[in-house]
Amino acid sequence: MPRFLYSSPRRWGDLDAQGHVNNAVYLDHLQDARVAFLHAGAPGLADMLRTGVLVVSHQVEYLAPVGYGPTPLVVQTWIDALGASRFTVGYEIFDGETLAARARTTLVPFDLEVGRVRRLNDVERAAFQAYLDPAEPLRPLPKVGVGEGAARYPLTVRWSDLDAFGHVNNVKFYDYVQEARVAIMTATLDWSAGVVWSLVRQDLDHLAPLDFRCEPYEVATSVVALGTRSFTLAAEIRDPASGTVYARARTVAVGPRPLDEAERRALGRFALPDATGVPAA
Structure with missing residues (x-):
């Protein structure tokens, strides 16, 4: 299955006291990749950012420190799991050839007008299905x-x-x-x-x-x-x-x-x- 590739720029202000990209900033890279995926990687999904989508959980495994540099990080994004009313996005963050982190984010579509979780519609399900590629789960x-x-x-x-x-x-x-x-x-x-x-x-x-x-x-x-x-x-x-x-x-x-x-x-x-x-x- 294809993976959506996102080039995520590094920022000088993202570095911590040790001179590495701060652990919490990894979530910014994941979020930017996820939003770009919904906008461009899977047609029919961008409306979810307007009508409502909630993050349920994150799992992040840090594998290598990331420093500052002129080249962006590359975030590979895919759909790791797909249910009736939730989906899990998988990620791998690369610093050049080095795998710096692996992560998962579970989300649910949410109807802001009525204030409750909803089921994925047929357009969303088909778009996600094209990127469905279950990978080895992270240790709970x-x-x-x-x-x-x-x-x-x-x-x-x-x-x-x-x-x-x-x-x-x-x-x-x-x-x-x-x-x-x-x-x-x-x-x-x-x-x-x-x-x-x-x-x-x-x-x-x-x-x-x-x-x-x-x-x-x-x-x-x-x-x-x-x-x-x-x-x-x-x-x-x-x-x-x-x-x-x-x-x-x-x-x-x-x-x-x-x-x-x-x-x-x-x-x-x-x-x-x-x-x-x-x-x-």
């Missing part, structure tokens, strides 16, 4: 809650975070989870001597639209597991007053050396009671 990450001992990070939504539908854009959720994660890592890990902790996987499930407001939301984050040189976090984006959960995420980070005992104990302060690999208090 267990879905767990954050627990009572989670670290809580205040989240302020910016007006510029909203998309064309008037809600926080799906890409911004990765920024929110990142801000909370960096706060925990700064408080618990030794960043000296050039130690860089890299993400290898990050999944996120969207549960409800997130709207702009002046009062802060929060990101609650817990440690799910500690390995020799890795750790897994669970996060929830939620309303601290009502308890409404808008998204849940799982993140796996790996370091260039084993976690030392001080770091393990510090991360353990935010661990779930049944977290694996966490030292006894």
Whole structure:
């Protein structure tokens, strides 16, 4: 089956403190490729961006760091799964010949006028069928809650975070989870001597639209597991007053050396009671 190819320009402002394209920015490249695919890669699908389409979940597997350069990244896009009222877009991001990331996004068509999910119509289904090419699935990450001992990070939504539908854009959720994660890592890990902790996987499930407001939301984050040189976090984006959960995420980070005992104990302060690999208090 054919794949839709999208050349995604790199931006200097996309680089993080380590000089690489930030992990959350990968979602911008995926979104731009997906929108271009709906506009040009499959005739009859562009109306979906006007009538409504919701992102249900993302899976991103980071395989190689990406730096700045004059040549664009190439995003190969296809339909990985097709159901009655949902579809999954598959991606591979290439930096030259290097496969930098693999990802999946599950979406549902949504009728904005009546406010509910709808089924794919015949035109949409035929267009997607032409690009249907199921690939090897990404290894699932267990879905767990954050627990009572989670670290809580205040989240302020910016007006510029909203998309064309008037809600926080799906890409911004990765920024929110990142801000909370960096706060925990700064408080618990030794960043000296050039130690860089890299993400290898990050999944996120969207549960409800997130709207702009002046009062802060929060990101609650817990440690799910500690390995020799890795750790897994669970996060929830939620309303601290009502308890409404808008998204849940799982993140796996790996370091260039084993976690030392001080770091393990510090991360353990935010661990779930049944977290694996966490030292006894």
